Amino acid sequence: MAGLEDLYREIILDHYRNPRNRGELECPPAHRSEGFNPLCGDEVVLTFEMDGDTVTDLRVGGQGCSISQASASMMSSAVIGKSTDEIRDLTRAFKAMMSIHEESIGGDGSEALDGASDAAGANDGTLRLGDLEALRGVVKFPVRIKCATLGWNALATGLDETVGAS
Amino acid sequence: MSARVSPEIDGAVKSQFPLLERSVHGRPIVYLDSAASSQKPAAVLDAMDDYYRTVNANVHRGAYEIAAAATELMEAARADVARFISAPSADEIVFTKNATEAMNLVARSWGGSNLGPADAIVLTEMEHHANIVPWHILAAERGCEIRWIPITHDGCLDLTDLDRLLDGAKLLSVTAMSNVLGTLNPIPRLAAAAHDAGALLSVDASQYVPHLPTDVGALGADFMVFTGHKMCGPTGVGVLWARMELLDAMPPFLGGGEMILDVTKEGFRPNTVPHKFEAGTPPIAEIVGLGAAVRYLEGLGMDAVRAHEVSLTGYALRTLTDRHGDDITVHGPSEPAQRGGVLSFVYRDVHPHDISQVLDQSGVCVRAGHHCAKPLMRCLGVTATTRASLYVYNDTSDIDSLAEALDEVGALFGR
Incomplete structure (x- = not known):
């Protein structure tokens, strides 16, 4: 049985209580993208600046539950300074982790996570989910997966639109 | 803590609902989400089971014995529902899929043939989306x-x-009655004002009919919709009641079998009310179940149901405030007699999703979200609320469990 400790890891609560990169950048020059969960009303508003192919800064606005806001906060820490290709790899790895079926998570779940990295084609050590691995327990609470992926989907959409427009 | 809050409805009621015997995460279930859907008493489950085991056949036009019996059961349920809301005639009861479909029927059929560019519809900021979106589409x-x-x-x-x-x-x-705030609206006064202005009154009674004695005439409604699954009945069946002269004048909603008197290559002649609005094979077992639900509630007595809920709502408001003080704010009227047992609350600054997730670990089932009332959420200045809602089978121990489980929320998300 999944316990609350699987969901509310200390690092997640820390990002919820003390969100990183909170705020909004001026658009333009920054780009803007929103994620919205019509089921619960959670929203994530991302503003980010690009220098060539690199996301040089990103701010997170909006409001929602601890999982949606902590995941967006952790995402912001993970993607600033990275190229769009690196961010897309990271997004694939994160979403793969979010799509692992509960039964496949045994013990500490490291095996399943390796699988996630494999799925992203990134098991060579160059790609690490780092703190984001704390969100692994969310898959045991299927209703909350959309909360965890809200910010990531918003960023993917935002990058697609920005790169497509440039 | 005593389980008895009103003399008429006691702990025996809970034991009539089989699902309430189960546990969740190793804890006895505490079901506080009846505004979303009620649990079902054994009487309703048995009625539907018996129907499928001994009667099942399609209704109307069958000459054989069980087809006639199925038709009889369905029409008896129509009479039960009519009696339950004091409708003048069972023919004024139209079975739909749910309250949403019933409201769409009113919008498409009556609205579609009566409203044009110069006309206005009046809604309120506390409506459920089911009483907003059909009108948006029509508008x-x-x-x-x-x-x-x-x-x-x-x-x-x-x-x-x-x-x-x-x-x-x-x-x-x-x-x-608001599905978020529990507010009981002054329907007779609104009916009088609407009629004085030459307007008709349509009432979304989804949260009202299950909880209070209902008399459509006394309310002054012209249309009223409600759903079976919030009143101890099954999902899949709802009700539109309207005055016969309105139903008579309205065009059909959906086309198909049962709603016709004759069909030619050139066209069709619609059936009489209520069949005109009941295209296709109806949800027969569900209608039979709804009839059983109505008789179950009549057995408890709707005055007793209301008294129980007023008493329990008062207990809940006192208990939550005593235990959690300024940490909790309950939306809606503070006087139990002016409201139903729907308690939407804010607890500290914890998001409703997180509250309901933590409560679930204690077996406490509450709803978190916008409750299909986004315009109201914007008026309240929130994106979501946590909602605990009461029914006949709840007792003071359920409220105590909720109040205790909120301590866990405080411990996890403490400042």
């Missing part, structure tokens, strides 16, 4: 105007400008 097609009755800070309708809002309107469509 977009017909170019008619939608006006809104605002709410006061304590979650009641602000009727200051009612006469101005109703001036020239053709319909007022309003909830009898």
Whole structure:
């Protein structure tokens, strides 16, 4: 049985209580993208600046539950300074982790996570989910997966639109 | 803590609901989400099971014995529902899929043949989406105007400008009891005001019929919709009641079998009311179940049901405030007699999703979200609320469990 400790890891609560990169950048020059969960009303508003192919800064606005806001906060820490290709790899790895079926998570779940990295084609050590691995327990609470992926989907959409427009 | 809060309804009621015997995460279930869907007593489950085991056949036009029996059971349930809401005739009861479909029926059929670009519909800021979106769709097609009755800070309708809002309107469509705030709206007064202005009154009674004695005549409604699954009945069946002269004049909603008297290559002649609005094979077992639910509630007595809920709502408001003080704010009217047992609350600054997740670990089932009332959420200045809602099978121990489980929320998300 999944316990609350699987969901509310200390690092997640820390990002919820003390969100990183909170705020909004001026658009333009920054780009803007929103994620919205019509089921619960959670929203994530991302503003980010690009220098060539690199996301040089990103701010997170909006409001929602601890999982949606902590995941967006952790995402912001993970993607600033990275190229769009690196961010897309990271997004694939994160979403793969979010799509692992509960039964496949045994013990500490490291095996399943390796699988996630494999799925992203990134098991060579160059790609690490780092703190984001704390969100692994969310898959045991299927209703909350959309909360965890809200910010990531918003960023993917935002990058697609920005790169497509440039 | 005693489970008895009203003399008529006692702990024996809970034991009549088989699901309430189960546990969740190793804890006895504490079901506090009846505004979303009620649990079902054994009497309803048995009625549906018996129907499928001994009677099952399609209704109407069958000459053989069990087809006739199925038709009889379905029509008996129609009479049960009519009696339950004091409708003048069982023919005024139209079975639909749910309250949403019933409201769409009113919008498409009555609205579609009565509303044009110069017309106005009046809604309120506390409506469920089921009483908003059908009118949005119609307004977009017909170019008619939608006006809104605002709410006061304590979650009641602000009727200051009612006469101005109703001036020239053709319909007022309003909830009898808010599914978020529990507010009981003054339906007879609204009916009088609407009729004085030459408008009809449509009532969303989804949260009202399950909980209070209902008399459509006394309410003054012209249309009323509600759903089976919130009143101890099954999902898949809802009800539209309307005055016969309105139903007679309205065109059919869906086309198909059962709703016709004759079909030719050139066209069709619609059946009589209520069959005109019941295209296709109806949800027969569900209708039979709804009839059993009505008889179950009549057995408890709707006055006793209401008394139980007023008493339990008062207990809940006192208990939550005593235990959690300023950490908790309950939306809606503070006087139990002015409201139903729907308690939407804010606990510290913890998000409703997180509250409901933590409560679930204690077996406490509450709803978190916008409750299909986003315009109201915007009025309240929130994106979501946590909602605990009560019914006949709840008792003071359920409230105590909720109050205790909130301590866990405080411990996890403590400041």
